[in-house]
Amino acid sequence: MIIPPQPWPTGDLDQIEPLVARVLAPNASPFTYTGTQTYLVGTSDLAVIDPGPAEDEHLTALTRAIGGRKVAAIMCTHTHRDHSPAAIPLAEVTGAPIVGCAPLVLESSAPRVDAPFDKTYAPDRVLEDGEAMTGSGWTLRAVATPGHTSNHLCFALEESGAMFTGDHVMGWATSVVVPPDGDMADYMASLALLYAREDRIYYPAHGPAVEKPRQLVRGMMGHRRARERQITKLLAEEARAIEALVPVMYKGVDERLWPAAGQSVLAHLIDMERKGEVSRSDDIWTIN
Template sequence: MSDNEDMPFNRDFPLAPGVVEEVVPGVRRVLCNNPSAFTFTGSVTYIVGRGNVAIIDPGPVNEDHARAVLDAVRGETVTHILLTHTHNDHSPGTARLKEATGATVYAEGPHRASRPAYASETRATESGGDWDFRPDVTLKDGDIIEGDGWRLEAVTTPGHTANHMAFAWPERKLMFIGDHVMGWSTSIVAPPDGSMVDYMASLEKLTHRDEQLYFSGHGPEIPDAVRFVKFLIRHRKAREASILHRLSKGQADIPTIVRASYIGLAPNLVGAAGYSVLAHLEDLVARKVVATDGDPVIGGTYRLVAPLA
């Protein structure tokens, strides 16, 4: 398969909730039983190392999941808890694990929007932000977190959220990628929580790294990861092209664009698709390709600034 060909999404993820699976040496995962249209089969928590270990993304407040993770590390010492981002399906379970283990919590920072909310809009995302979360240690791009037998590099990947951060294990050529890249579906980018400009820049950043195996916040691992990221970039550019194609026929609101661009979309995903379209439109308005009256918001009507060449 060449880089110019599409790569299919992989929805084969038979891991059952609460089961501990060592997916590669030194990396275990546990699935939380919180399936939905946005979380797929549920949120995945990762355990890195043996003996003295790190836990990545404790998940939501879910006592069964917390017990399963703590059982998985029974007899071991949890030294680090790492967060990829602060949506409610990833970070609220942190307090429970910190209380049980005394581990230090590391993240890019508290939850924040990618831009200030406009007066005419209300915050709406697919899972909501964990606004109460505060890390013990804030990380910046390139920071190193080390434990017994493992060494992770913090990689800022804003877009899905402003504080999204991946954790690379360069010596192993693998990365814990959170929700920035998922093998089962595209990631939701929902303004003002997310930013399509930031998301695309983060995807481009990943194409210049060497990690070839990604572990996502939902769904199966992603082999041949850099090629998959290039596929996602093409996919997003194709989505932008379909939005512009619809606007070439006349001005339209977001529900109209969704109907034209997402053929056969499940009804429970229409709202999320609308916010992804909004994220593209924000970018297009900023680039002066598309115009709207007032701020670019979910209820706006959009038109091309000039006819497509």
């Protein structure tokens, strides 16, 4: 999807349904679309979902949007640095606890194409799958959705049927799955879990709301299966390295996104290797 032309409503408070408003952070990029969307849930007291980057402009906008209202919780879907770093400074301003995903810092020598992990994240309460955070007139229930990261949570707003999907499901692009923490089998299982639900609408951290959630999720699962079939076909022709697969598989895609695509191809190959479908020798992959 092409990023829409500027200006974007960075810093504005946008009330999108009675219990939900959002504020767009000024961190647009090929990986974040127009930026991270921080959601404010509630009326008299609030949950702040994915506070975003710890940038002064964004923190000022969030403080203005909150106004004099109490913040009951600052909630994070996962700990990439475009999602959780503002949690601590916002907690210092509001006195609110940090609630949500478990802390996770990946130490790896491999080059990373997604946002690196937030080393500052320190939750006061970690939500397990099915646990809830409540406020005046709202209930947010955690839905564990590992895959993009192993600690990823979505939050279901029970009063309206909305689901806050973080980076697990986005309307503008498929989620990057970066090994070793990102796991394609987990990602597919988490998609199947969401597909079995009846959520009315998805609010992702990047890009537009998803108004036909099950249709999109079904398409995403089909897309990933098609990528796997594509890998099988290409390796059946000849053994290849990932660097040789990506230009063929992602022809027409912005080349700036090829490193991220390569990581998702690696995630597919690792999953296929576990199932005994492919083998590798050094950087060369072969069909079994």
